[in-house]
Amino acid sequence: MKPRIDIFIFADALGWALASRRRFAENLLPLRRRCETLLGYSSTCDPTILTGALPSAHRHFSFFIKATQPSPFAKLRHLACLPEIIAGHHRLRNQLSKFIASRHGYTGYFQLYSVPFSKLPYLDYSEKLDIYEPGGINGGQATIFERWEQSGKPWARSNWRLPDPENIAHARREIEKGDVELLYLFTARLDAVMHRHGVEHPAVEAAFEHFATQLQALADLASRHYRDVRLHLFSDHGMANVNTCSDLLPRWEKLGLKYGRDYVAVWDSTMARFWFPDEVSRRAATAWLSTQADGEILSDERLAGYGCLFPDRQYGELFYLLPSGSLFVPSFLNQRKVTAMHGYAPEHPDSAAAWLSNAETLPVAALTDIFPVMLAAAHA
Numbered sequence: 539m540k541p542r543i544d545i546f547i548f549a550d551a552l553g554w555a556l557a558s559r560r561r562f563a564e565n566l567l568p569l570r571r572r573c574e575t576l577l578g579y580s581s582t583c584d585p586t587i588l589t590g591a592l593p594s595a596h597r598h599f600s601f602f603i604k605a606t607q608p609s610p611f612a613k614l615r616h617l618a619c620l621p622e623i624i625a626g627h628h629r630l631r632n633q634l635s636k637f638i639a640s641r642h643g644y645t646g647y648f649q650l651y652s653v654p655f656s657k658l659p660y661l662d663y664s665e666k667l668d669i670y671e672p673g674g675i676n677g678g679q680a681t682i683f684e685r686w687e688q689s690g691k692p693w694a695r696s697n698w699r700l701p702d703p704e705n706i707a708h709a710r711r712e713i714e715k716g717d718v719e720l721l722y723l724f725t726a727r728l729d730a731v732m733h734r735h736g737v738e739h740p741a742v743e744a745a746f747e748h749f750a751t752q753l754q755a756l757a758d759l760a761s762r763h764y765r766d767v768r769l770h771l772f773s774d775h776g777m778a779n780v781n782t783c784s785d786l787l788p789r790w791e792k793l794g795l796k797y798g799r800d801y802v803a804v805w806d807s808t809m810a811r812f813w814f815p816d817e818v819s820r821r822a823a824t825a826w827l828s829t830q831a832d833g834e835i836l837s838d839e840r841l842a843g844y845g846c847l848f849p850d851r852q853y854g855e856l857f858y859l860l861p862s863g864s865l866f867v868p869s870f871l872n873q874r875k876v877t878a879m880h881g882y883a884p885e886h887p888d889s890a891a892a893w894l895s896n897a898e899t900l901p902v903a904a905l906t907d908i909f910p911v912m913l914a915a916a917h918a
């Protein structure tokens with residue numbers, strides 16, 4: 539029997555409000571903290587979890603950005619004349635996404651989503667490499683896995699491309715072998731089920747219950763192979779039901795500013811980001827957006843406070859954010875309404891992430907605090 543294992547379990551979208559309301563896995567994981575999230579999406583939060591760095595340092599935020607070099611999507615402008623019903627078809631977009639990823643050697647998560655083909659030639663993609671592999675972080679930071687490797691302690695982690703049952707089965711096999719002392723389990727099913735059904739639905743309750751059962755079984759299994767089983771469950775952000783659809787994008791497009799000439803924009807699900815070639819269009823856009831009741835412009839001070847003021851404005855010069863529970867329909871990410879979403883102001887109670895553990899660790903109050911705990915486990 540080995541002396542100790544630290545099992546770090548990432549659960550996409552297991553928000554603090556959701557976990558607290560359900561008293562999720564309270565017996566198994568009695569040490570519980572609200573964990574402040576970041577502005578943005580998993581694409582912002584996960585690199586912070588893996589490196590401990592803020593977005594402005596690790597340089598990951600959202601997938602699509604304004605191209606500053608020839609766009610990898612330049613050739614797709616020929617597809618702009620496709621009828622919307624074909625251009626928007628998810629199978630076509632999935633196949634195209636795979637083709638583009640392999641042609642450009644992208645090793646990370648790559649998906650064209652619903653970005654219009656006419657806009658893609660102005661855009662680039664920020665997460666070209668697998669952030670879980672060495673060299674995958676834009677800012678050059680080492681991930682926790684490189685640090686674990688350097689520590690000499692045996693470790694293992696999930697493959698984020700695989701569904702939860704396969705990753706949980708892999709974690710169980712590693713525990714049964716009894717070699718690893720550090721384990722990182724990646725799960726994303728709660729996020730998918732809540733996006734589809736909303737945060738309160740029988741399918742969601744069932745998914746939470748099933749997850750709790752699997753965690754208990756994992757802990758039981760580990761206690762048969764290790765004397766000290768330290769279990770840490772954490773998330774990147776929360777989730778909120780969508781109660782308002784914003785048609786700001788079609789209203790914006792009637793304003794008369796021309797995409798590519800007067801501005802470039804990316805419409806994420808809950809946030810629009812703009813770049814301008816000159817002060818005239820910047821002023822016109824700012825004046826119009828500040829009179830729209832849908833959401834709010836984020837000041838540079840606020841972005842800096844979130845750790846999201848990127849010095850070169852790589853992710854946008856002007857950020858417009860919707861309030862919790864609102865969704866752009868359409869956006870570049872989704873054509874239709876989604877039942878629940880995240881990506882709102884990080885200070886909103888529904889945005890907060892969770893840290894749930896059975897062991898005393900360094901204090902965790904924000905996503906940046908998770909990396910030091912994972913690092914300390916390698917040197918315990």
Ligand SMILES: [Zn+2]
Pocket residue numbers: 551729730733880
């Ligand atoms: Zn999600």
